Every structure is written in C-alpha cells, then in structure tokens.
Amino acid sequence: MTDLDSLLENWESVYKKGLLTFWLLLLLEEKPSYPYEMSAEVARLSEGMISADSNSIYRAVSRFEEMGLVASQSGESNLGPPRKYYRLTDN
Numbered sequence: 412m413t414d415l416d417s418l419l420e421n422w423e424s425v426y427k428k429g430l431l432t433f434w435l436l437l438l439l440e441e442k443p444s445y446p447y448e449m450s451a452e453v454a455r456l457s458e459g460m461i462s463a464d465s466n467s468i469y470r471a472v473s474r475f476e477e478m479g480l481v482a483s484q485s486g487e488s489n490l491g492p493p494r495k496y497y498r499l500t501d502n
Contacts, residue, residue, distance in 0.1 A: 428471075430461050435471055436499070439481060443498035446472065472497045 412420075434453040438444060444452065446468040454462045463471075475481040479502045486496040 427461065430457070431463055431467070431471060434461055435468065435475075436480070439497060439499045443484075443486075443496040445486075445494040445496050449497075 431453065434457055435449060438449055438452050438456065446465040449468045449472075450463055450465050453468075472481055472483075476483060476497070479500060481497045482500050483495050483497050485493045488494045
C-alpha cells in the first residue's frame with residue numbers, strides 16, 4: 412500500500428463518519444428515533460450513499476450523548492421490549 416492509498420483510505424473513513432453524523436443529526440431533528448430505525452432511515456434519506464449498522468449508530472449517538480447533543484429515554488415498542496430512543500437536546 413502506498414502512502415497515497417493509505418491517505419485516501421483514512422480520508423474515506425473520516426468522510427463517511429462525518430456524513431453519518433450529518434444524517435443522524437438531521438434525522439434526530441425530525442423526530443426521536445432508536446438505532447435500528449436510524450440505520451434504515453439514514454440509508455433511505457441518503458439514497459443508499461451512507462449505510463451503517465445499528466452498532467455503529469449506537470456508538471455515534473452514545474458519543475453525541477456524552478457531548479450533550481442528544482438525550483435518551485426508554486420507550487415502548489409494538490414489536491418487543493422497550494427501546495432506547497434518542498432525541499436532540501437544546502444544545
């Protein structure tokens with residue numbers, strides 16, 4: 412792997428994380444959501460350009476929560492146990 416290949420690979424990773432952050436915050440601006448739902452919505456809204464599994468989204472919103480950008484609360488689910496919903500804070 413050349414230095415250029417390494418640089419481009421690192422840039423792509425940072426770029427995708429930045430886009431995921433953008434789409435997640437945009438989605439949470441619309442309504443509180445849980446990670447699995449966010450995964451499907453981000454793929455839909457970005458027209459398949461960005462895809463992330465629920466675990467990646469959970470890690471991202473956990474970081475946002477530590478920063479005070481989002482808050483979480485448990486909510487009922489029609490399809491199983493209660494889910495952890497995330498919403499934007501006033502910050």
